[in-house]
Amino acid sequence: MSAAIRTLSLGAGVQSTALVLLACEGRIKPFDAAIFADTGWEPQRVYDHLDRLTEYADAHGLPIVRVSTSNIRDDALDPAHRFVSLPTFTLGPCPTCIPHGHLGYVYDLPLPDYDGEGPSTYTGTCPKCRGTGEAQGMGRRQCTNEYKLKAVKRGTRDLLGYPHPQPIPRDVFADQAVGISRDEIGRAKDSGVNYLRSYFPLLDMPGAADGRTGWTRADCRRYLKAHGWGATPRSACVGCPFKGNREWREMRDNHPEEWADAVAFDHALRAVPREDGIREYLHASRVPLDEAPIDRVTGHEWRSRQTDVFGQIADARLENGDPDGCSPWACRSGEPVVAAEVPDGA
Numbered sequence: 001m002s003a004a005i006r007t008l009s010l011g012a013g014v015q016s017t018a019l020v021l022l023a024c025e026g027r028i029k030p031f032d033a034a035i036f037a038d039t040g041w042e043p044q045r046v047y048d049h050l051d052r053l054t055e056y057a058d059a060h061g062l063p064i065v066r067v068s069t070s071n072i073r074d075d076a077l078d079p080a081h082r083f084v085s086l087p088t089f090t091l092g093p094c095p096t097c098i099p100h101g102h103l104g105y106v107y108d109l110p111l112p113d114y115d116g117e118g119p120s121t122y123t124g125t126c127p128k129c130r131g132t133g134e135a136q137g138m139g140r141r142q143c144t145n146e147y148k149l150k151a152v153k154r155g156t157r158d159l160l161g162y163p164h165p166q167p168i169p170r171d172v173f174a175d176q177a178v179g180i181s182r183d184e185i186g187r188a189k190d191s192g193v194n195y196l197r198s199y200f201p202l203l204d205m206p207g208a209a210d211g212r213t214g215w216t217r218a219d220c221r222r223y224l225k226a227h228g229w230g231a232t233p234r235s236a237c238v239g240c241p242f243k244g245n246r247e248w249r250e251m252r253d254n255h256p257e258e259w260a261d262a263v264a265f266d267h268a269l270r271a272v273p274r275e276d277g278i279r280e281y282l283h284a285s286r287v288p289l290d291e292a293p294i295d296r297v298t299g300h301e302w303r304s305r306q307t308d309v310f311g312q313i314a315d316a317r318l319e320n321g322d323p324d325g326c327s328p329w330a331c332r333s334g335e336p337v338v339a340a341e342v343p344d345g346a
């Protein structure tokens with residue numbers, strides 16, 4: 001059985017842009033189409049990059065198809081769409097002490113049987129909120145599934161000639177290239193659906209700087225730079241909460257219109273009080289973005305250095321965010337998305 005079509009899942013970041021150029025140069029097998037899932041809220045420089053890439057790819061016979069399920073910014077502020085959440089940082093009534101009517105204090109809280117000597121209880125300052133009555137949390141990241149994976153799957157179905165909800169015969173499928181580099185091989189996963197079979201051309205590329213087979217992100221960057229694409233931007237939503245302090249600073253200082261947009265969005269998240277009392281924030285400090293301590297190490301960050309055994313990782317994330325943005329199938333922001341959780345073509 002051979003694939004009906006060969007596609008590229010185009011996140012428009014470093015790795016997938018390198019794959020477009022490699023295919024256009026004939027160094028890897030050509031694609032019938034590259035599919036870009038548009039959340040509607042990428043920075044303008046990503047759209048500019050995509051326009052340039054589309055022109056280049058078109059000239060080499062490779063169409064870039066843009067697909068979209070909806071606009072993530074609009075949906076996030078629409079109470080009817082709130083079920084599709086961004087991974088925002090939250091503050092809200094403590095679920096451990098408040099339901100029992102004791103703000104910041106717990107009585108006879110059942111404890112796990114750590115020592116095998118039977119059940120025990122704890123009475124004292126609430127361990128969840130440390131006596132403040134407010135607990136921190138984080139929204140579930142459903143956005144990558146909803147706005148990227150679902151859109152790519154719909155686009156692939158259309159290209160295969162079986163738009164949703166038509167059933168697709170078992171022997172009809174697309175080979176889908178995904179831009180996973182050797183340094184992130186753990187993100188190379190199946191698509192989770194029969195009609196979309198992922199493969200990872202960068203892992204087989206010869207000529208890496210260290211002499212091994214398989215390109216790293218640095219190899220891709222070097223290649224892009226040598227071919228006039230050194231300014232390939234990081235692809236991620238303007239208001240993605242996975243941004244680190246460095247990126248927020250960079251946005252504030254160099255892209256004031258994006259910064260104003262993200263600040264307005266951050267405020268709008270809390271403009272209509274939620275029934276459950278939870279407030280959402282874009283910055284990990286859980287203060288409004290325009291007041292967030294993005295220029296210095298916060299007390300929160302300092303405490304996490306003191307107490308978190310993974311402190312180095314936590315600190316790096318707070319400062320730098322995730323390295324290369326959000327892309328379908330290989331989302332580099334937060335934990336990898338489990339593709340099998342995405343409804344089939346829905």
Ligand code: SF4
Nearest residue numbers: 143144236237240326
């Ligand atoms: S960039 Fe961030 S907000 Fe946008 S889809 Fe990815 S994880 Fe969600």
